[in-house]
Amino acid sequence: MTEKLREPLRDLAECSLPAALEAMGERWSFLILRAAFNGLQHFEEFQSELGIARNILANRLGRLVEHEILERHALPADRRKIEYRLTDKGMALLPTMIALRQWGERWETGMPASPVLVDARDRRPIATIQVHAHDGRVLTKHDLLWSLPEDVARDEEQAQAAE
């Protein structure tokens, strides 16, 4: 259906970032995902909420379904209506989406725009997404190292040897 003459990004680098971008890297994909997290499920809902062109929306929904980020369900009650549901794979994008959004709030818009995402338990805003070590310490760029798989410490023994 969709032609792909330009080189997929996935082939060009050794890590899986290109693969992720292959699925989510196009214009509108993240906004559609956000709308899905907000509970929107139908073509016309996405269309009027986002103001996206219909053909582009159809194309993006198709891609997201291909990549199993959304699932396409025709409702038994009214088989014209298609429900697009987030899959587990789609929901697993939540931290990415929130991290991106929080970055936008902090560095682009400068304000925590509404609606705010809160913990349902106590209605307090969620924490800022950060990089943590295996033991929970917060890490910054300077605490990080790119390492080949064979040099990675995997068990407590090696971890303690490094102390």
Added chain:
Amino acid sequence: MTEKLREPLRDLAECSLPAALEAMGERWSFLILRAAFNGLQHFEEFQSELGIARNILANRLGRLVEHEILERHALPADRRKIEYRLTDKGMALLPTMIALRQWGERWETGMPASPVLVDARDRRPIATIQVHAHDGRVLTKHDLLWSLPEDVARDEEQAQAAE
């Protein structure tokens, strides 16, 4: 320099995700950022590492500089050489980039590709990026609520009232 006749995504929705995508949402932007986190600094380095077309690379670097994600420095020693350096704003994209990469590893490639990102202190792999509550509990989609700013609990008093 760059013309923009199509509607910026930032205007279309109420949260700052569109603003973030305005800065980082184009093809190659995240891969250039990853290369920068990997220590690449020069035009020709990005070009040969990523295999991106020169005009596109020039355009993307320009955009990233405009958005203050990278800084452009001509080296005094050899003023032909331009060093592109990550700014604090750029470094703040680290959690987003890692979250996206981890998602790709888990759901697209299926393997933790090299190089692996490890904690420099003990060389153990970093934790998976997750959403946390203000008190550190891990939250999933079902623990979350979109809330208007006026309904957000802000201090201990309100937080305890909700218990």
Added chain:
DNA sequence: ACTTCTAAGTTGCGAATCGCCACTTAGATT
């Protein structure tokens, strides 16, 4: 000084994608 080399772009141009709008199609409603 003058030729050569190099880093970082810029330009031209064909191919692909975006975005607006009108049209279609399958299925429900009156």
Added chain:
DNA sequence: AATCTAAGTGGCGATTCGCAACTTAGAAGT
């Protein structure tokens, strides 16, 4: 049967992508 509605599809101009060749400023070699 006529109408309505949800979800697309097709046409087409505008924009962007991507390859290759060219340019320009500055450094190096002789």
